[in-house]
Amino acid sequence: MNPAATPPPPAAGRFPLTAHGALRVPEVALAFWIVKGLSTAMGESTSDALVNSSLGAPVSVLLGFIAFVGALTLQFRTARYRAWTYWLTVCMVGVFGTMAADVMHVALHVPYTASTIFYACVLAAVFILWSRTERTLSIHSIDTPRREAFYWAAVAATFAMGTALGDFTANTLKLGYFPSAALFAGLILIPLLGWRFLRGNPVLCFWSAYVVTRPLGASLADGLGKPKNASGLGLGDGPVALVLTALIALLVAGLAVTKRDVQREPAAVSGAEAVEPSAVEAP
Template identity: 55%
Template structure:
């Protein structure tokens, strides 16, 4: 099978997993959960899902058409996937009646299939080598699967297993330390550690959003998904604006060296 030629000179289309990346990833996952919950209550669920899908397609097209990493395009795509991925996971549970204990392993199999095909086709799953359109499409297919799987895992822990939102936050916060510590102290594979953490950020962020937005009677704080969506949107915009400024400064030549 032919593999895409790696070109070191080609620009990366996705960001490096820095501290700012993980903060933004956590906020975006919580944002996706909150916006999805608000949308399906503010309008007919069918319309909300269709609108979420349209925004997802537009955002992904804008990102892929950039052909290089752009903070605005990238995080818009991530946020759109967060919303639509949450809706997709909820539809399989509410509309199709599929238990979380079934949907979570199902999405895990989908993710595994994406990784297997990506690896066999490109020879690497490293985010540092997402420099072609085909690799980027594999990347986004994996991201969609992680969002759907993470949503199902979060709901399974909080609702299916009766753990509750706040204990769920604690559990996933501890779980996300596993790949970080494994990579730092045990020499775990960097690619495996990245995707392990990437999956867990979804149920962690979703649990935070649910805890804040759900009514007190359901184990939440009762702030409301609308207010949580608004605050997280403002935070996300501020984070992306900071990335844009930092990226601009990094590209600006040092006058002392010019």
Template identity: 55%
Template sequence: MSHTVAISATKVEGFRQATSKVPEVTAIFWIIKILTTGMGETTSDFLVRQIDPPIAVGIGAIFLIASLAVQFFTPGYNAWKYWQAVVMVSVFGTMAADVLHVGFGVPYWISTTFFAASLLAIFGAWYWSERTLSIHSIYTKRREFFYWATVLTTFALGTAAGDMTASSLGMGYLLSGALFAAVIAVPAIAYWKMGLPEIPAFWFAYIVTRPLGASFADWMGVSQVRGGLDWGTGPVSLVLAILICIFVGYSTHSSRRAPHGRPQSVASQYSEPSF
């Protein structure tokens, strides 16, 4: 009887891994995530300076909806479609945060507080509905909806927080990047050395990747008058896009060589971790 139950549990876990719509959390995952945050920041800045801002935001919204629709209707995980959606979330999330400040004059500390409260509300609704916030459990449409709502809000929150430290607090982009590089080490150390549960550690780090990547991308792209290297937001966006393609291609190639078609991380051994 116990052997039959074990086999059934293994089959269920295998099905969940096969139908999960998000990648395993590996070093490559974090590299690509940080690259997308930087690309979203500089691409958004480039577009609103080349195109009338309302039109740029409208175009961003259209591409975001299209990329998410492709992601939602794709069975299982597809690296290219998933990361395309993340890139568009990054671009539009940046625009959403910038619209509040530039378009409506909302101070960064207020928009940061607003997006933080929105994120907590989404987490609350997600946990109340599903009893888990684990990204290893994204195998239903409802959980996928909660996941992408969370991702979009984390990008907007990270944008507002990064701009607040760089502009409102006068730290500049390079120092802001260094600050968030130190902050992102907190959940890693707490997870490995202090027993912080996996789920809050993951989402803590996930949120911080946004201002981390965006701060360094801004530093490379903006003019020297604004404390940057003046490489231009367009060239920086292009280089980041190429790097993203390289790492996504590498991850796709690696997953095809791995057993069962997807790389296994230590964290993926636990299908329903509790929060």
């Protein structure tokens, strides 16, 4: 991207709404996947702890939605990538995305099979519309308000679908939580090995791994928190959520200080360039 073509920063007092030319997401490296994995598990355990608390499901879902909208508003008000606002938004998507998937099953009595297919269709629709509109799905091209809106829509859909998929394997297929986690841990190796050894499309490999991190994290969180008679370890959803939140806070604090995950070089944003190996998005 030509720096000379970058528009000037917004005037004082104006709502920045994702400054054009400013990358809005972190560099995809090991720290990204660690925090992403923890956030998926934290979203699952926090959602279950709140829904099963004295607040009740309706109030918890409402609070989850308010927190999600609030975090997303903060993210859009920040003109470029900031570790705290970005990962806060991811975590709130994790909590509310879990609630959205669970509401379909618990309140509307939709089978996990149907809800998994539904959210998979929603995710596919987001990807198709995003690709046709922007000609790229690359995480290295999130530098305009519209692209960021597509990005967060895709993230929310992956969380909801991943939650339903994890419950489908654990409950509908009767695999249990830890065997489900082992299944998804194996599946996540496919895009990794495909990118590293078979020169797979980096964008496709990235989003494939991103989708699978959700059921993997959710299965692990359920395995730790759920009672032993439900194939869990019985540690409790609340304690698991608190420990995971603390770990995320420590890691994000480190990223905020070191800024090691800030993307330094904007990648090409054309549709043809977005699929080249130079735009590496390795899981």
